Amino acid sequence: xxxxxxxxxxxQLVCLTLVNSVSMAHFGYDQGIFAGALISxxxxxxxxxxxxxxxxxxxxxxxxxxxxFGCLASFSLGDRLGRKRSIYIGLVVNVVGVVLQITAYHLPxxxxxxxxxxxGMGITSSTCPVFxxxxxxxxxxxxxxxxxxxxxxxxxxxxxxxxxxxxxxNGPFQWRFPLALQLIFSAIVVTFLSFTIESPRWLLLRGRxxxxxxxxxxxxxxxxxxxxxxLNDDIKSIxxxxxxxxxARISLVDALLCRDPxxxxxxxxxxxxxxxxxxxxxxxxxxxxxxTLFLSVGVSNSYARLLAGANASLYLGAAFLCLVLIDIVxxxxxxxxxxxxxxxxxxxxxxxxxxxxxxxxxKTVLGKVTVSMxxxxxFCYGTSFAKVPWVYNSEINSLGWRTRGAALATATNWMSGxxxxxxxxxxxxxLGWGFxxxxxxxxxxxxxxxxxxxxETSRRTLEDMDEMFRHHDNLLVFRGRIAESSTPEQEx
Numbered sequence: 001x002x003x004x005x006x007x008x009x010x011x012q013l014v015c016l017t018l019v020n021s022v023s024m025a026h027f028g029y030d031q032g033i034f035a036g037a038l039i040s041x042x043x044x045x046x047x048x049x050x051x052x053x054x055x056x057x058x059x060x061x062x063x064x065x066x067x068x069f070g071c072l073a074s075f076s077l078g079d080r081l082g083r084k085r086s087i088y089i090g091l092v093v094n095v096v097g098v099v100l101q102i103t104a105y106h107l108p109x110x111x112x113x114x115x116x117x118x119x120g121m122g123i124t125s126s127t128c129p130v131f132x133x134x135x136x137x138x139x140x141x142x143x144x145x146x147x148x149x150x151x152x153x154x155x156x157x158x159x160x161x162x163x164x165x166x167x168x169x170n171g172p173f174q175w176r177f178p179l180a181l182q183l184i185f186s187a188i189v190v191t192f193l194s195f196t197i198e199s200p201r202w203l204l205l206r207g208r209x210x211x212x213x214x215x216x217x218x219x220x221x222x223x224x225x226x227x228x229x230x231l232n233d234d235i236k237s238i239x240x241x242x243x244x245x246x247x248a249r250i251s252l253v254d255a256l257l258c259r260d261p262x263x264x265x266x267x268x269x270x271x272x273x274x275x276x277x278x279x280x281x282x283x284x285x286x287x288x289x290x291x292t293l294f295l296s297v298g299v300s301n302s303y304a305r306l307l308a309g310a311n312a313s314l315y316l317g318a319a320f321l322c323l324v325l326i327d328i329v330x331x332x333x334x335x336x337x338x339x340x341x342x343x344x345x346x347x348x349x350x351x352x353x354x355x356x357x358x359x360x361x362x363k364t365v366l367g368k369v370t371v372s373m374x375x376x377x378x379f380c381y382g383t384s385f386a387k388v389p390w391v392y393n394s395e396i397n398s399l400g401w402r403t404r405g406a407a408l409a410t411a412t413n414w415m416s417g418x419x420x421x422x423x424x425x426x427x428x429x430x431l432g433w434g435f436x437x438x439x440x441x442x443x444x445x446x447x448x449x450x451x452x453x454x455x456e457t458s459r460r461t462l463e464d465m466d467e468m469f470r471h472h473d474n475l476l477v478f479r480g481r482i483a484e485s486s487t488p489e490q491e492x
Contacts, residue, residue, distance in 0.1 A: 012219050013136070015195045017144055019087070020132040021151035022192070023124050026094070026185035028155030030121065031284065032312065033182075034060060034114075036163025037175040039291050039301065046172075047107050053425040059111060064284075064418035066097075066115035070122020071411030075404045082206075083131040083199045090123030091186050091193075102180045117182075118414070124189075126410035133394040134201040135219055139459075143327060145394055149387040153312075153319040155185075160312040163291070164305040204238050212238075241398075241466055262398050263469040270454060271396050271405050272412040274335070274389035277446045279416030281342055281385050282439040285424040286374060293428065294371065311375055318382025330458040331388045335450045338384025343443035345377035346436045353433035389413070395457040398466055452476055 037043050038056060050056045070090065078086050097117025104110040129145055136144045159178065166174045200219065203212035213235055220231055286293065290311065294304035325334065349370050356366040389409075397405030427435040455477045457465065 011195075012197060013144075015192045016132060016135055017147065018192045019189055019196060020128040020144075020148035022185055022188045023087070023128045024148040025151040025155035025158075026182060026189070027121055027125050028152035028157075029159045029185065030063065030117065030155075030182060031152075032156040032159030033163065033178045034063070035291055035308070036159070036166075036178065036305065039304075040175045041170045042172050043175045046105060047110065049107050053429055055107075057422040057425050059107070059114070061418045061421035062111050063114040063118040063121070064414045064421060066118025067122035067125065067414035068118075068411050068418060070119040071126045071407045071414060072122075073119070074123045074126045075407035075411065078127060078130075078404065078407055079202070079205065082202055083127055083134070084193060084196065086127045087124055087131070087189070087193060090120045090127065091190055093117075093120030093123065095183060095186050096120075098179065098182045098186075102176050122410065122414055126407040129390050129394045130406045131199055133391075134199040137220075141395075143323060145391045147323060149390040150316075150319045150323055153316045153382065153386065157309075157312040157316045160305075160309040164302075164309045167302050167305050201238055204235075204242060237461070261470055262466055263473065264398055264401055266475070267396050267398065267465075267469065268401065268405050268408060271393040271409040273449070273454075274385075274392045275409045275413035276416050277335075277339070277449075278385045278389045279413055279420055280439075280442045281338075281381060281446075282346070282420065282436075282442070283381055283386070284417045285420050285427075285439070286377070290374070293374070299367070299371070307371060311378055314375055315378040315382045315386075318379045319386055322383045322387045325383065326387060326391065327458055330456050331392050332450060332454055332456045334384045334388050335454065336447050338380055338388075339443050339446035339450065341380035342377055342385070343440045345373045345380065346440035346443060349373040349377075350433045350436040350440065353436065357432065392457060395460070395465060398469075451478055 038050065038060065044051060047059070050059050070093070074086060074090075081089070094117055097113050097115070097120055100109055100113030100116060104113055129148055132145050132148055133141055162178050162181070166178065197215050197218055198211070200212045200216040203209075203215060213231075216234055217228070217231055220228070220234070290308045291301075291304040294307050299307065322334070352366045352369045352373070356363045356370075359366075393406050393409035424435075427438075431438070453475060455468065455472075460468070
């Protein structure tokens with residue numbers, strides 16, 4: 001810690017926010033940039049196998065599969081290695097994966113590169129939000145975690161505009177250069193990560209009390225006042241949560257049978273559920289294949305890239321709106337609104353595609369309606385499920401399971417994304433308009449699930465969540481005023 005140039009809590013928070021934000025921007029960039037590669041002339045010449053929908057699917061989705069295993073690695077090692085060391089490891093693996101991709105001339109190397117890149121991304125994407133949440137003051141925690149997720153959208157937007165900007169370049173530069181740009185994100189994260197300090201909650205979890213106290217004092221700008229009352233209260237609050245967790249520790253069998261007073265298994269399921277819902281809303285089905293889907297409704301290649309860039313900009317604006325709304329409206333209401341709105345967009349898109357098939361003379365007009373529904377969908381998704389799950393899974397789990405819970409939730413996200421991306425091209429080719437109707441059903445099913453089972457986490461300290469689950473064990477949270485409210489209330 002002596003190497004840190006500034007002891008200010010604001011400085012630490014800025015550095016940590018940059019680490020989280022740039023890392024998540026890298027995540028979003030990698031999700032968006034491969035969509036342009038898949039329709040690049042030179043890419044298709046070097047990897048003609050990707051013209052087959054199944055092979056195209058595995059080339060895209062293997063990134064998500066690698067990320068799934070990266071999340072499992074984070075689950076196993078995250079609490080042993082610490083937040084900073086885990087992120088360093090993820091970055092090194094990321095760089096190796098990127099180098100393999102940009103030097104690939106054979107499909108197996110490209111697939112291995114995407115798997116390795118995904119593995120590193122799985123580690124960083126499951127660790128950075130937890131690191132951010134554990135070091136942030138509770139009154140701005142939601143905004144800072146969402147800012148990281150917002151950066152994911154910035155990365156996605158940049159990727160789509162780069163794809164459009166390079167449309168006229170038909171050589172290898174059109175797709176190798178955008179893939180190589182990922183190295184810039186890793187370099188920025190490494191730079192700022194070296195100025196951050198370890199999570200005080202993780203240090204307490206490992207029994208390193210003095211280091212945890214010094215770290216928390218650095219974060220709260222109370223280094224010169226070790227007897228600061230707020231600092232002492234924060235330390236006691238975290239310690240109390242740890243002690244209660246140790247006292248409540250039970251066997252895995254009892255946890256699976258829901259005999260755990262902290263409801264660890266239930267909270268893990270809620271955490272993983274938000275990520276499952278995010279992916280089964282179909283966002284990556286659109287994200288990886290949006291230019292291809294635009295081509296399927298009759299637009300030109302260049303116009304498809306332009307529309308994808310414009311859509312990404314709208315998505316970015318929606319994400320900024322979510323940053324404002326998430327602590328005002330709360331996580332629960334945003335998820336319910338999103339499920340209803342996204343399902344409606346898919347229904348209208350399915351109807352217009354069916355009508356275009358029945359009435360070819362109206363295909364152009366109906367195609368424009370379908371495209372507009374993709375835009376509206378991304379706005380609704382951007383203001384709800386794009387950001388809320390990342391905040392929710394960093395808040396809902398108990399202290400001892402926060403890293404592992406976030407890793408499992410993120411692993412669920414990546415595995416779900418693998419399934420969705422793998423079968424999107426085949427689904428569109430074979431089901432046509434029915435493919436979108438399937439996602440409408442998925443989205444609408446989320447509304448009753450959130451209403452019945454998901455408690456509010458907004459404006460609560462991380463330690464308050466343990467108390468809420470300890471005293472309120474009703475699965476149907478809509479019956480519990482405290483579980484629904486976004487304002488903390490006194491426990492009985």
